[in-house]
Amino acid sequence: MKNFKDKISIIVVAYDQPELLKNNLVSLVENTSYKNFEIIISHNRTNASIEGKIKEVYIYLNNLYPKIFSYVLNNKNLKFGPGIMEGFKLSTGELICVLNDDTFFPPEYSDWLEKLVNFVNEDLYIATLTPSMYHKSHTVYWIGKKNPAKPLHDFLHVKENHPSLPIEPYEVCYNNMACCLIRKELIEEFPIGSDYAHYGSDSGFCSRVKAKYPKMKHMILPEAKIIHFNSYEKRNLFTK
Numbered sequence: 001m002k003n004f005k006d007k008i009s010i011i012v013v014a015y016d017q018p019e020l021l022k023n024n025l026v027s028l029v030e031n032t033s034y035k036n037f038e039i040i041i042s043h044n045r046t047n048a049s050i051e052g053k054i055k056e057v058y059i060y061l062n063n064l065y066p067k068i069f070s071y072v073l074n075n076k077n078l079k080f081g082p083g084i085m086e087g088f089k090l091s092t093g094e095l096i097c098v099l100n101d102d103t104f105f106p107p108e109y110s111d112w113l114e115k116l117v118n119f120v121n122e123d124l125y126i127a128t129l130t131p132s133m134y135h136k137s138h139t140v141y142w143i144g145k146k147n148p149a150k151p152l153h154d155f156l157h158v159k160e161n162h163p164s165l166p167i168e169p170y171e172v173c174y175n176n177m178a179c180c181l182i183r184k185e186l187i188e189e190f191p192i193g194s195d196y197a198h199y200g201s202d203s204g205f206c207s208r209v210k211a212k213y214p215k216m217k218h219m220i221l222p223e224a225k226i227i228h229f230n231s232y233e234k235r236n237l238f239t240k
Contacts, residue, residue, distance in 0.1 A: 008037040009093030013083040018053040034113040042087035081193015081201035104227040115224040127216035128175040131224035144172035144220040174206035
């Protein structure tokens, strides 16, 4: 196993749920064994009354974990893809991890980032990599999609540890950017969200990478795991 040395820039796009954001970030810092990272909060303004509370979360966490966080306030709701790109402007890491603010990191999954970084380091043809993502009920939220013509993701709502679930890493048609490790130079070449504001920003990005670099792969690493609350389905944030 290689020594982990790559600095990771984790870009968290925040919307209008400060308590969810706080839950996300505390669990991220406390329950991630890989420690060479910075966190950039890109706050898409959706509700002026929430703005102060989001800033309070940032100040609280910056005091609790100094020199880890930076923060950018977008003057309107840029949606997910362009929100990532605003945070990307502040990134100093060698790899980028984009993250929804409604993800959660239990202590039993603390090696999630360590596993992702190690796997990317072993294969230069990996463009994007995601862990297994489960709902809080521990059913599948995302473990990839092989066939882009299918309407649903593979294994959607299957119980965690079900024998049908993949164990070995495998290639997919695109990766879900609720949690996705990406090579920085690819984001520089193919800005995320330039074709879609939210839905499709991940598949659009992955398709553009694959079209120019056919040997590059979008991979799932099933042994790395996190939780996704999927609060976005309750928000009006999905326009193209």
